[in-house]
Amino acid sequence: MRRLRCILVASFVLIVVIPMSYFAVRYSRRPTFLLPEQVVAEYRAEAALLVLAPGWEWPVSPLAPVPDGTSIMYEEGWGKNQADFYWFCSWASRTVDLQLPADARQQALENVLSLQSKYFFTNGLSADSKAFYVRMLRNAADGDMDELRGYYELNCRQDT
Amino acid sequence: MRRIAPRAVAVAALSVGLSIGISGLAYAASYHAISGTVYSGCSDSGPWYVSSTARTKDGTGPIMAQFSEINDGGLTFKLVNKFNVLIGNQQSWEPNETDVWRTLSSSVPHGTVFYTAFRSSVYECPDDQDEYEFRGTLFY
Numbered sequence: 479m480r481r482l483r484c485i486l487v488a489s490f491v492l493i494v495v496i497p498m499s500y501f502a503v504r505y506s507r508r509p510t511f512l513l514p515e516q517v518v519a520e521y522r523a524e525a526a527l528l529v530l531a532p533g534w535e536w537p538v539s540p541l542a543p544v545p546d547g548t549s550i551m552y553e554e555g556w557g558k559n560q561a562d563f564y565w566f567c568s569w570a571s572r573t574v575d576l577q578l579p580a581d582a583r584q585q586a587l588e589n590v591l592s593l594q595s596k597y598f599f600t601n602g603l604s605a606d607s608k609a610f611y612v613r614m615l616r617n618a619a620d621g622d623m624d625e626l627r628g629y630y631e632l633n634c635r636q637d638t
Numbered sequence: 639m640r641r642i643a644p645r646a647v648a649v650a651a652l653s654v655g656l657s658i659g660i661s662g663l664a665y666a667a668s669y670h671a672i673s674g675t676v677y678s679g680c681s682d683s684g685p686w687y688v689s690s691t692a693r694t695k696d697g698t699g700p701i702m703a704q705f706s707e708i709n710d711g712g713l714t715f716k717l718v719n720k721f722n723v724l725i726g727n728q729q730s731w732e733p734n735e736t737d738v739w740r741t742l743s744s745s746v747p748h749g750t751v752f753y754t755a756f757r758s759s760v761y762e763c764p765d766d767q768d769e770y771e772f773r774g775t776l777f778y
Contacts, residue, residue, distance in 0.1 A: 541722070
């Protein structure tokens with residue numbers, strides 16, 4: 479009787495448990511492919527949590543026309559990244575704008591410094607790129623805006 | 639006035655030099671492991687697939703890639719900015735072209751934010767390839 483039970487358990491492991499584990503591991507590593515409309519929904523949900531700097535408005539869609547006309551799938555999180563990035567650009571633009579009063583620039587800086595709590599920084603950014611942002615934000619907090627200004631000019635200008 | 643010993647001056651100079659060297663290293667490009675899965679579905683979208691991992695160029699210079707494992711259909715790979723605009727040129731690797739370095743862009747400014755985008759060079763719907771994943775190294 480005990481031998482029969484052992485055979486049944488071993489068979490169950492071989493036929494059910496091992497194949498299920500294999501496919502669970504294999505397919506859990508597969509990325510999530512989002513359609514453009516799903517990306518837009520993701521972007522809008524993230525945007526709803528954020529307040530843009532004065533004078534800025536959310537683009538209806540984060541998707542730019544594709545030059546060669548081919549369509550694109552997106553990894554989950556791309557839409558959130560776009561919303562956070564646009565939000566960051568809006569506040570960075572005011573932080574480095576010397577025409578604004580000091581209190582307006584200070585308010586903008588406080589928003590800029592909160593980037594580290596946003597999805598873009600916590601999930602969307604490659605681990606090796608975080609040091610760049612930490613340094614740039616630390617310098618900005620210390621009053622050195624050179625790197626933030628350069629970053630804004632390089633990465634945000636098409637939004638303005 | 640107290641005289642400063644030559645040895646102290648040398649140590650101070652060395653310290654300054656080391657500091658400059660270390661801060662310079664912070665702006666130097668380096669090698670990063672990458673991996674991905676090309677899109678193999680049959681929707682109206684695809685076959686390009688854009689990663690959601692934002693990367694930032696460290697130090698002005700080239701961005702290059704090589705792959706140790708390549709998906710069955712061959713890999714076409716490119717860099718795009720946040721506006722989905724191509725940075726440099728897209729490059730393709732045949733399945734047997736492992737460990738071949740190719741330059742995706744010869745000069746990218748320090749601080750540039752970019753994403754990787756990729757597709758199977760041979761994309762059919764439906765297809766019956768076995769391997770859709772790739773692994774490699776990105777220098778940026």
